[in-house]
Amino acid sequence: MFNISKKRQINRLVSLLATGKKYKTVADLEMGMSLSRRSVFYWLKQLNITLQHLKLDNVQRLTSGGYFLTQATLDELSHYEQAAAEPVVNAMARRQLIIWYLVQEEPHLSLVHLAERLKVSKNTIIKDFKRLPPMLPTNTVIINTSHGKALRGLEKGKRRWVYQQLVQRNQAIIHQVQQLPHLEDIRRQLHDLQTTTGNVYSEDAVQTLIWYIGWLVQRLAAGKRVVAETKLTLIDPLDQWCDAVLTTYAVSTLTEVRGLRELLLAGQLQHVNEQTSFDQHLLVITRKVVRRFCSVSGIDVLTDSFLKALVTHLHAAYFRIKYHVPYHYIDLTQTKVTYQHLMSLTQFSLRPFEQFLKMAIPSDELALITVYFGGEIRRLSPDWLASAKHPDVWLVCTSGIGTSQLLYQQLATRYPSIVFSQPMSLEDFYRHDLIDERPKLILSTAKLPETIAVPTLWVQAIPSSNDFQRLNQAFYRVGLLDDSGGAQLVQAVLDIITDYARVDDFTGLTGSLRDYFQQTPVTQRVGERRSLAALISEDHIQVLAGVSDWTVAVHQALRPLEIAGIVDPDYANHIIEATQTNGPYMVLKEGIMLAHSKPTDGVNELGMSVLVLKTPVVLSAHGQQRSLRVIFGLAPTDRQTHVQALSQLLALLQNEELYQRLILADNHDEVHHVLVEATALIS
Numbered sequence: 001m002f003n004i005s006k007k008r009q010i011n012r013l014v015s016l017l018a019t020g021k022k023y024k025t026v027a028d029l030e031m032g033m034s035l036s037r038r039s040v041f042y043w044l045k046q047l048n049i050t051l052q053h054l055k056l057d058n059v060q061r062l063t064s065g066g067y068f069l070t071q072a073t074l075d076e077l078s079h080y081e082q083a084a085a086e087p088v089v090n091a092m093a094r095r096q097l098i099i100w101y102l103v104q105e106e107p108h109l110s111l112v113h114l115a116e117r118l119k120v121s122k123n124t125i126i127k128d129f130k131r132l133p134p135m136l137p138t139n140t141v142i143i144n145t146s147h148g149k150a151l152r153g154l155e156k157g158k159r160r161w162v163y164q165q166l167v168q169r170n171q172a173i174i175h176q177v178q179q180l181p182h183l184e185d186i187r188r189q190l191h192d193l194q195t196t197t198g199n200v201y202s203e204d205a206v207q208t209l210i211w212y213i214g215w216l217v218q219r220l221a222a223g224k225r226v227v228a229e230t231k232l233t234l235i236d237p238l239d240q241w242c243d244a245v246l247t248t249y250a251v252s253t254l255t256e257v258r259g260l261r262e263l264l265l266a267g268q269l270q271h272v273n274e275q276t277s278f279d280q281h282l283l284v285i286t287r288k289v290v291r292r293f294c295s296v297s298g299i300d301v302l303t304d305s306f307l308k309a310l311v312t313h314l315h316a317a318y319f320r321i322k323y324h325v326p327y328h329y330i331d332l333t334q335t336k337v338t339y340q341h342l343m344s345l346t347q348f349s350l351r352p353f354e355q356f357l358k359m360a361i362p363s364d365e366l367a368l369i370t371v372y373f374g375g376e377i378r379r380l381s382p383d384w385l386a387s388a389k390h391p392d393v394w395l396v397c398t399s400g401i402g403t404s405q406l407l408y409q410q411l412a413t414r415y416p417s418i419v420f421s422q423p424m425s426l427e428d429f430y431r432h433d434l435i436d437e438r439p440k441l442i443l444s445t446a447k448l449p450e451t452i453a454v455p456t457l458w459v460q461a462i463p464s465s466n467d468f469q470r471l472n473q474a475f476y477r478v479g480l481l482d483d484s485g486g487a488q489l490v491q492a493v494l495d496i497i498t499d500y501a502r503v504d505d506f507t508g509l510t511g512s513l514r515d516y517f518q519q520t521p522v523t524q525r526v527g528e529r530r531s532l533a534a535l536i537s538e539d540h541i542q543v544l545a546g547v548s549d550w551t552v553a554v555h556q557a558l559r560p561l562e563i564a565g566i567v568d569p570d571y572a573n574h575i576i577e578a579t580q581t582n583g584p585y586m587v588l589k590e591g592i593m594l595a596h597s598k599p600t601d602g603v604n605e606l607g608m609s610v611l612v613l614k615t616p617v618v619l620s621a622h623g624q625q626r627s628l629r630v631i632f633g634l635a636p637t638d639r640q641t642h643v644q645a646l647s648q649l650l651a652l653l654q655n656e657e658l659y660q661r662l663i664l665a666d667n668h669d670e671v672h673h674v675l676v677e678a679t680a681l682i683s
Contacts, residue, residue, distance in 0.1 A: 002080050005050050008119060009033065009043050014050075014069075017059065018077055023066030027469035034090045093172045094118055095128050095135060096165065100173055102142065102151035103158045105224070110148035137161035155226050156259065162215060163263060164326060166208045169460070180214040182249055193241045193264075198273025199315075203398030203426060203446060204461070205267040212263065213245065220250035226259060238264060265319035268399065270425060272315050274308075279315060285356045286311045293349035293373060295585050297646055298596040298634045301376050313372060317365055318357060327364050341647035341682065346370040348650050375409045390437075391421040392480055396429045396444035399461035407445070407461050414468070418480050440478045443471075530641070532648040533672070533679040535608040536632075540564075541668045546615030550628060551576050554595050557611035557631035567635045568602030583622035589653045591616065591629035591663055594646075599637055606641055609633040610675075612665050629663040644682075652678035 002015050016032045017024055024032075029040045044067070048058045056077075057070040069077075097118065101109055111129075115122045129149070132142065137160065140153025151158070165173040187210050194200050201209070233254065234240050242260045246252035272279050290302050290310065320327055346369055347361075354361055361369075395411070397404035404423035411420050421439070424432075426446055434454055442448065442456040457474045459467050475481040540560040547553045558572040574597040579586060587593050597603075611631045619626045632649065636642050652658050658674050665671045 002077050004054060004077070004080055007046070009035075010047050010050055013040075013043050013047050014077070017067065017069050018074055023062060023068050025066060025469070025473065027473070029067070031470075034093060036090075039090075091128070093170070094120070095132055096170060097172050098125075098128060099132065099135060099137070099151075099161070100165075100176060102149065103137065103162060105150070108147050109150070113148065155224060159216065159219075159259070160325070163208075163212050166211050167327075174211065177211045177215045180211075180218060182217065183210055183214045186210050186213050186245070189241070189245055193238075196237050196241070198271075198275070199269055200271040202268045202270045205269070205399075209264065209267055213260070216260065217246065217249035220246065220256065225251070225253070226255045262319065262323040263325065266316060266323055266325040269312050269316050272312050274311075279311065282314060282318070282356075283307065283311050285352050286314055288352040289314075289349050291585050292351065293345065295594060296348055296588055296650060297345050298594065298636045298642060299377055300598060301373065306376050310372065313369070314353060317361075317369070318353075321357060321359055321361060321365060326362075327368065341644045342374055343367065343370045344647040344650050344682065345643065346373050348654075349373075371409045375412075391419045392440050393418060394421045394429070394432075394439045394442045395423045396426060396442060396446060396448070397423040397461060398426060398444075398446045404461070407459075407463070410463065411443075411471075415471075415475065415481075418475065440480060441474060530606070530645060531679040532608070532645040532652070533675045535606070535642070535645050536610055536675055538668055538672055540607070540609040541612075541671045542610070543612045543665060543667055543671065544614070546613055547617055550617050550619040553611065553613065553617050553628060553631055554579075557595055557609055557633045560609045561607050561633055561635055564607065566603070566605050566607035568604070571597060571602035571635070574598075574601040579619070580621045583624050584619050584626045587619065587626045587628070588650075589659070591627055592653060592659075593619070593626075593628055593631045594634055594649070595631050596634035596636060603635045603637055605635070606637045607633075607635040608642075608645060610671060612662070612671055614666075648678050648682050651681040655681065 002018060003011055004014060005011055012033055013029065016029060026037055026040055029035075029044075030037055033040065033043070035043070044059055051058055051073065054076070056073045060068050060070060062068070098114060101114070111122050111125050115125045118125070129142065136142070136151070137153065137157040139157045140151050143150050143152050162173070166177070187206070190201075190206060190209060190213075234243055234257075238261055239257055242257040242264070243252045246256055246260065274280065274283070286307055287302075290307060294300050294302055317327075319325070343366060347366055350361055350366070350369065393411075395404070395408055397407055399407075408420060408423050411418075429442075429444075429448075434452065439454055442452065442454050443459050444456060445459060445461050447458060448456050455474070455478055457470065459471065463471065472481065542556065542560065544556070547556060554575055555572045558567060558575075561567045562569055562571070572595075575586070575595045578597060584593075586595055610633070613629055613631075616627045616629050619628050634642065634646075652662065652674065655678070658678055662671065662674045665674065
């Protein structure tokens with residue numbers, strides 16, 4: 001590191017600019033210094049002041065946004081003493097390190113000691129401690145002792161905090177554990193466990209477990225235990241493996257075996273042993289979930305490949321929820337907003353899984369499963385199938401099926417003009433022939449060999465703002481995005497804004513400006529989504545005294561759509577045949593049927609209708625009977641544009657007052673008012 005100032009951030013910044021590639025973007029500097037964009041600009045100004053005092057040239061800036069040092073400055077810097085680079089952390093990482101020291105129960109954690117250790121002022125440490133309480137492990141508090149600060153609370157909470165930091169790839173904490181002993185031995189033992197059980201972890205899960213177990217056995221060897229029990233009752237190979245590992249490196253008790261077992265069960269999987277009774281039962285539950293999704297969404301995703309993948313994801317989700325192992329990423333907050341309509345359909349569909357679990361599904365887990373359904377919907381769409389044979393970008397994801405789908409869906413939504421492959425594991429990736437298939441770019445959550453002939457870029461499983469900036473640059477370099485016209489205008493506006501104002505959500509601002517200047521296809525597609533009240537116009541509403549048979553009721557419900565040319569006359573027959581073959585799976589709630597079939601069965605344009613029967617009719621099919629009072633007819637043109645309307649329909653059915661008003665409606669106006677109110681429930 002070049003030492004030109006007493007301020008280490010200045011030394012760090014000038015060292016970054018002086019090494020590696022000549023031109024550095026703001027995103028490069030943000031990532032290299034672990035600072036916000038605003039802080040980077042502040043330290044650039046401070047560096048220029050320092051360079052001026054040294055009578056050296058200022059940091060130069062290209063019009064395209066690259067920063068660099070002149071050759072004259074680089075030559076002069078070579079005369080300054082260099083020191084080994086010290087880790088530079090931002091405020092959040094520094095506070096997490098303080099918690100780490102407290103969890104480790106290190107002695108003499110005084111304010112002065114921490115300030116010296118973290119190379120900040122004592123006042124900064126005092127401010128850090130004021131911010132720590134919400135970040136602490138559950139059921140713990142900081143206390144004062146004669147030797148400094150200490151953390152009092154349950155050992156289990158402290159361990160879960162460490163595990164969560166490793167799951168979220170907190171680099172400051174990983175740096176503390178990756179040099180521990182026994183890690184390679186634990187890796188081999190974990191491989192043996194997967195062979196024995198038939199459950200194969202994702203690459204990320206394997207690495208997380210190796211780090212955590214290495215840290216755990218060292219902690220146990222130091223005498224930090226939950227409960228000192230001696231009598232063991234081992235019930236299966238997983239218990240036996242935990243006992244063997246703990247005995248080898250530390251000490252084994254029943255409590256410690258069960259604690260480690262919980263985290264092993266909660267690990268993300270790439271493959272499950274389908275022969276176990278648990279997974280066979282889970283497959284039955286999963287099939288019910290998918291059928292409910294098909295019935296409420298009007299989208300057929302019931303395929304063997306999707307069932308197998310969803311079972312794999314729900315296996316780990318079941319144990320994460322059961323054992324309160326949180327799966328939380330801040331980035332999922334935006335996911336919940338983006339997929340709010342699909343999320344309500346997914347939540348309805350997961351009722352059998354919740355009953356099996358005997359617990360409610362946390363919102364982060366629900367968001368992840370929702371995106372997983374969203375990824376499958378897009379994967380099965382005709383336009384994706386037509387283009388996916390030759391994807392522009394390959395995704396290599398090591399984070400498990402659910403998170404892989406989240407990465408895929410974020411990229412596919414943000415960059416609609418780019419064709420991405422479905423996420424593949426490292427094993428799948430190495431089976432492909434890069435010469436014959438030759439994608440333009442490879443995105444990977446794992447480090448790939450530098451000898452690969454195709455440009456590669458490392459990204460996080462859930463990309464950060466920095467990641468998206470790096471992605472934009474990479475896509476421009478390989479010609480997947482046009483860096484002219486609107487894109488240049490966006491960059492120019494961003495340069496002006498960031499010179500005079502603070503930007504908290506740089507990625508969001510960039511996306512909004514791009515949409516405004518370039519009128520992206522994303523905006524157009526969102527506009528196509530129509531509400532329940534808009535799709536079911538008044539001439540598509542019928543209220544009848546009764547009909548002779550449920551098949552007649554289906555034909556009658558679809559009649560307004562036939563008259564309008566929205567569906568062909570044979571469309572209703574496809575619905576009847578599917579019901580006779582598979583049973584009354586289109587009945588969403590007692591008395592309510594969503595009658596629908598595939599777009600290829602005679603749908604000409606998007607539409608919906610509703611038929612209310614004052615006298616119920618009995619649907620009898622496949623050995624089952626259901627009473628019908630209301631039939632909604634759905635004519636889907638694709639797998640996405642009607643999702644908003646169906647989420648509003650689901651909200652209607654879950655609102656007992658609106659539901660009762662609907663089934664008891666006497667005329668068109670009453671039905672229409674119910675639909676309008678349902679539309680207002682979810683806008």
